[in-house]
Structure formats: C-alpha cells, structure tokens
Amino acid sequence: MLQQELRPLVKVTQHNIALLFCNYLNTVDVQAQVQNEEAGFVIYCQADKYDFAQQEFEQFIAEPYQAKYQQAAWQNSHVTKVNSNSPALLSSFKTQFFAHAGIVTSVVFSLCWLVFLASNFGWGNTIFHYLQFYPQLSFDAVLQAPHRLIGPAFFHFSWLHLIFNTMWWWQLGGSVEQVMGKASLVKLLIISALVSNVGQFFVDGPNFGGLSGVVYALVGYVWWLGWLQPEKGLSLPKAIIGFMLFWLLLGYTSLMPINVANTAHLLGLLSGCLLAYLHVLQDKKHTS
Numbered sequence: 001m002l003q004q005e006l007r008p009l010v011k012v013t014q015h016n017i018a019l020l021f022c023n024y025l026n027t028v029d030v031q032a033q034v035q036n037e038e039a040g041f042v043i044y045c046q047a048d049k050y051d052f053a054q055q056e057f058e059q060f061i062a063e064p065y066q067a068k069y070q071q072a073a074w075q076n077s078h079v080t081k082v083n084s085n086s087p088a089l090l091s092s093f094k095t096q097f098f099a100h101a102g103i104v105t106s107v108v109f110s111l112c113w114l115v116f117l118a119s120n121f122g123w124g125n126t127i128f129h130y131l132q133f134y135p136q137l138s139f140d141a142v143l144q145a146p147h148r149l150i151g152p153a154f155f156h157f158s159w160l161h162l163i164f165n166t167m168w169w170w171q172l173g174g175s176v177e178q179v180m181g182k183a184s185l186v187k188l189l190i191i192s193a194l195v196s197n198v199g200q201f202f203v204d205g206p207n208f209g210g211l212s213g214v215v216y217a218l219v220g221y222v223w224w225l226g227w228l229q230p231e232k233g234l235s236l237p238k239a240i241i242g243f244m245l246f247w248l249l250l251g252y253t254s255l256m257p258i259n260v261a262n263t264a265h266l267l268g269l270l271s272g273c274l275l276a277y278l279h280v281l282q283d284k285k286h287t288s
Contacts, residue, residue, distance in 0.1 A: 005046070005047040005048075006031065006032070006033065006044040006045060006046060006047060007044060007045060007046075007047040007050050008042050008043075008044055009032075009042075009043045009044060009045045009050065009053055009054065009057060010042070010043050010054075010057055011037065011040040011041065011042045011043075012040060012041055012043065012233045013040045013041070013175070013178045013179050013233050014041075014175065014178075014233060015034075015036075015041055017064060017233060018034045018041040018042075018043050019034060020064065021043060021056075021057060021060050021064075022034055022043060024056070024060065024068070025045060025053060025056065028056070030045055030046050030049045030052065030053055030056075031045070031046040032044060032045045032046065032053070043057075061230050061231060061233070062230050064235060097170070100170065100171075100174040100175075100178070101170055101173075101174045101177075102174060102177035102178060102182060102185075103177075103182065104173070104177050104182050104185045104186055104189075105169065105170060105173045105174045105177050105185070108154075108169060108173065108189065108211075109166050109169060109170055109173075111154055112154050112156060112162060112165070112166050112169075112211060113162070113166065115127055115131070115154050115155055115156075116155075116156050116162050119155070127155065128155055128209070130151070131147075131148065131151035131152055131154060131155045131209070132148065132151065132152060132155075132206055132207070132209075133148055133149075133151070133152050133197055133200075133201050133206040133208070134148055134201075134206060135206050137198070137201060149193075149194050149197060149198070150189075150190060150193035150194055150197060152197055152208055152209040152210070153189075153193040153196075153197065153209070153210065153211050153213065153214055154209075154211070155209035155210070156209060156210050156211070157209060157210070161210055165210055165211040165212055165215050166211070168215045168218065168219075169211055169214065169215060169218070172215070172218035172219065172221075172222055173185055173189075173218055175222065175234055176188065176218065176221065176222065176234065179232055179233055179234050180232075180234075180279075184279075187275070188214075188217055188218065188221060188272065188275055189214055191217075191271055191275065192213055192214045192216075192217030192218075192267075192268045192271045192272060192275075193213060193214050195213075195267050195268070195271045196212075196213025196214070196216075196217070196261075196263070196264035196265070196267045196268040196271070197213065197264065199263045199264065199266075199267040200213070200261050200263045200264040200267075202263075203263040204261070204263070208261045208264065210261065210264075212261060212264060212265055212268065213261065213264035213265060213267065213268030214268060215268070216244070216248070216264075216265045216266075216268035216269040216272065217268040217269065217271050217272030217275070218272060219236065219240075219241070219244050219269060219272060220268070220269040220270065220271070220272025220273035220274075220275075220276065221272035221273070221275055221276045222234045222235065222236050222272075222276075223236050223241055223272075223273070223276075224272070224273045224276035224277060225276040225279065225280070228276065228277065228280045229280055229283070248262070248265050248266065248269065251265060
C-alpha cells in the first residue's frame with residue numbers, strides 16, 4: 001500500500017489503547033500510526049478516510065474490549081508504527097513504571113513499601129501503633145491524631161497483601177492521575193480510605209490495614225467513569241470487573257483462609273462508584 005497523507009484523529013492517554021485502535025484501522029485498510037506528544041498519544045489516520053476512522057473510534061471507545069479489536073491485534077503481523085520518542089513496548093520496567101505513575105501514585109506506592117519494609121526490620125509494632133485506627137473513635141481522638149483516619153491504608157500484613165494492593169494502585173491510580181489529574185486522585189484516596197476505614201472499624205474494630213478499600217474505590221471509579229463517560233479513555237475489561245466482584249463476594253464466605261476486610265472493600269467500591277457519578281454530574285452541570 002502506498003504511503004498516504006496522515007491526519008491527527010484523536011489524543012488518548014493510554015499507550016495500549018492507541019496501539020489497539022491503530023491495529024484495528026490497519027486491518028480495515030486505513031493507514032494509521034501513533035505519536036507520543038505532550039500528555040498523551042495522538043492517533044494519526046489516513047486523511048482521505050478520516051470520517052470513517054472517526055466513526056470507528058466512537059464505536060471503539062464505547063467498547064474497546066470487543067473481540068474484533070483483540071482479533072485485529074493478533075492478526076497484525078507487525079507492530080503499529082510509533083515515532084522514535086515514544087516508549088518502546090519492551091522498554092525496561094523502570095521506564096514503564098515511571099511513565100505510567102504520576103507523583104501522587106509514586107508517593108503512595110513508595111510509602112506503602114517503605115512502611116512494610118520498616119515493619120519487617122523491627123519497627124512493626126511502633127509503626128502499626130502510629131498508623132492504627134483509633135481503639136475508640138471520638139472527636140478528641142481525631143483532633144489529637146487525624147492521620148489515623150486514613151493511616152491503616154498504608155500498613156500491610158504480608159508480601160502478597162502488599163503486592164496485590166500496590167500493583168492495582170499503580171495500574172488504576174496511575175491511569176486516574178494521568179486522565180483526571182492529581183487532585184482527583186488525592187480526593188479519591190482520602191475519601192475512600194476514610195469511608196472504608198470508618199466502616200471497617202464499626203464492624204470489626206481497629207485491628208485492620210491495607211490499601212484494599214482504596215483499590216476497590218479505584219475499580220468502582222474507573223468502571224463507572226468508563227461506562228458513563230467513555231470519551232475520557234478510562235475503562236476496565238469486563239473480565240477484570242467480574243474478577244474483582246467475585247473476590248469481593250468470596251470474602252463474605254467461609255472459604256477464605258485469611259481474615260478479609262470485607263466492609264472496607266464494599267464501602268471502597270461504593271465510594272468509588274459514587275465519586276465517578278458525582279464527577280459526571282458536575283461535568284454536565286458545567287456544560288449545560
């Protein structure tokens with residue numbers, strides 16, 4: 001196929017989404033490529049098929065995980081061309097990590113790991129006592145140590161617990177920070193940690209910890225925002241949503257060999273969904 005003039009079609013924040021759509025365009029005989037530009041990835045398409053590509057993108061962003069898009073990725077015998085200043089698909093873990101994680105994502109990720117490592121080097125009791133939720137919740141207790149309202153979110157009890165939570169925090173928190181900004185991620189972190197911690201305290205007392213409530217808030221936030229405002233570019237595959245909901249329900253059974261902070265998970269998920277819904281309402285209010 002002869003090289004055609006390319007025209008910018010749309011900018012997205014996620015590299016894999018841009019590549020997925022470009023692969024699909026190539027399978028329907030539309031030349032396309034991705035270029036890394038400021039704060040995102042611009043998809044360029046064949047100029048004389050711009051209108052067709054625009055219609056296809058609207059369908060794609062509504063349901064980016066349809067089988068036809070995944071099939072297009074497998075059918076392509078080449079990698080969609082990306083200009084030289086974009087990150088390579090096989091770049092080092094370090095490059096990928098910092099490319100995806102903003103400052104808020106990185107700080108929280110690092111804090112969780114530093115707390116865990118320090119706890120395993122002999123300061124566990126001291127750190128847990130400092131971050132632990134109040135033995136008895138009162139106005140005076142909150143005034144004396146307000147950090148303990150969200151402190152338990154940063155304390156993890158095992159390697160598996162830590163890795164699971166920080167992996168999802170990096171993936172989902174990084175995406176939210178890139179698309180919605182630092183302030184949105186900080187607000188989600190504080191509100192979901194506060195709601196899930198207070199709820200868990202009233203059900204099971206103060207001896208709990210972990211970022212799971214916040215992770216479930218991110219799941220709910222990305223899930224609902226992807227449903228209500230797909231043009232934002234945030235979404236989760238249905239399989240991942242199903243897995244996280246199944247894991248949530250599993251915690252309420254007697255099948256789990258460990259104690260699970262079920263209330264924190266459920267309230268985190270609900271708070272994330274609610275924050276996404278409120279954001280959409282605010283956007284509609286501003287545009288009306």
